Amino acid sequence: MKISVGYVEKDNKGVMCYGKEDMFGVVLVIKEKRENEGMCDRERVVGKMVDVRVEDEGSY
Structure with missing residues (x-):
């Protein structure tokens, strides 16, 4: 991660x-x-990060 x-x-x-x-x-x-395993979890986490930014009127 970076x-x-x-x-x-x-x-x-x-x-x-x-x-x-x-x-x-x-x-x-x-x-x-x-990998297929864990892909849904990653999509959920990234989606949540985007949602938080939008709620704070940020950008992504």
Whole structure:
């Protein structure tokens, strides 16, 4: 697993703006073998992470 943190400047001009305001961005990279076993669990966990970000008005 790799986690990167970086500064994101406010961007309200882009079509798909990532920075709604000046903030820090966090990127989580998970590298795993693609196996059927556990695939549903990974999909559930990633889905939950996305849901949490959307609830906090974040982006993903």
